[in-house]
Amino acid sequence: MLFKNTTTREDGKAKKNRWLRNAIETADAVLIGAGAGLSASAGMTYSGERFERLFPDFIRAYHFPDMYSAGFYPYDTPEEHWGYWSRYIYHNRYEEHDRKLYETLLELVGHKDYFVITTNVDHQFQLSGFDKKRLFYTQGDYGLWQCSKPCCSKTWDNEAAVRRMAAEQKNRRVPSALLPHCPVCGAPMTMNLRCDNTFVQDEGWYAAHSRYEGFIRQHKNARLLLLELGVGSNTPVIIKYPFWQMTAENPRAAYACINLGEAACPQGMAKQSVCIDGDIGKVLSEVKNSRCTEAEVV
Structure with a gap:
């Protein structure tokens, strides 16, 4: 059963934003998983x-x-x-393109030990200043x-x-x-x-994959925030399911999902999670401007 702790009340939204801001600030590391919804929120629409x-x-x-x-x-x-x-x-x-969304995200996590895995192929992370050694483009x-x-x-x-x-x-x-x-x-x-079995995984792909696996090993039992942005249900085995598994296996981990219309997580990890149904760019801007109270510490 999936858990959707979504709300339309402004006080509920603000509390979630503060929860996420605190989760970022108190995390030992942040693992970002980005899907097509992030590109769409940044204006890279395909229709x-x-x-x-x-x-x-x-x-x-x-x-x-x-x-x-x-x-x-x-x-x-x-x-x-x-x-x-x-x-x-x-x-x-x-x-x-206007890269304000990515710049806001980098401002939120750039001071942390972070890593990005993404199914997007538009290269916007690196173009926006993210460290290329902390990026894994799985699909090309x-x-x-x-x-x-x-x-x-x-x-x-x-x-x-x-x-x-x-x-x-x-x-x-x-x-x-x-x-x-x-x-x-x-x-x-x-x-x-990656459209069929002719997809070439070159030396750069394998190097990035190795760095991603090393990041996971290093922070397996740490206070890790798994931040999922705009990941749909087309290829859940790449980001969504592994993020859920890592959260379930690590009681110190926190999971946050921001996705317009598709923000959910398994019921069993609800206490470690926040699901925010909304436009990613708007939510991240609100998170950046939020402040957490002592009572809302994760």
Whole structure:
């Protein structure tokens, strides 16, 4: 049975915010798990007005409902495939965005021993000042390409190529001369995203995974705050279930879930937890400005 200690009363919300602020301040370490809801709260939405503004030509041609659907479409030519994907990568990885949400989060946890595991691939944590040695992008990175076969366990930065593709495309297509090919075997490049069993886990991926496991081992029995932000139910085995398990196994741990419409935890760990149903950016701003009273110490 899941526990949802959500409330619409302002005093209840304020108490939860103070609980979370105190949990951060009294923690030995903070483990952040971030999902798609965090990107959405920061304005990185993949449907609606933003999609319509950035991809009007693709919508007119194919009537796509959102960016994800358009990304999986079997385009007739590689020129049109990369016409879509270069624009997609540029706007979701390299274009400047308002990073106030991430900056607020870093202000809250930056003075702590923290680590971030995320299924997001938009690189916003590192772009916002988070230490790259404290980040584990489990599902890939929009900024990396890999061989489509793949012939090797390597990835390549794509920024220069993507910027040129986005600038020079016409009629939804990039020039044929700009199509990316693997430097090792010559096969077409593809995105380094975990979509199937061809996903390449390169040296950087394994190094980050090792640091993540080391962080967990170091703080297994410590006063650890597990802060889950915008993690849905699509891939719960990566963040949500492990966070629940770590909390249940450690009586000194605290668990906080902030998610619009999906804030819950198992009933058995309710006393160690707070679930806040709301916009992540707004909640974090309120938490930053809150002050805990002695009676609310975790």
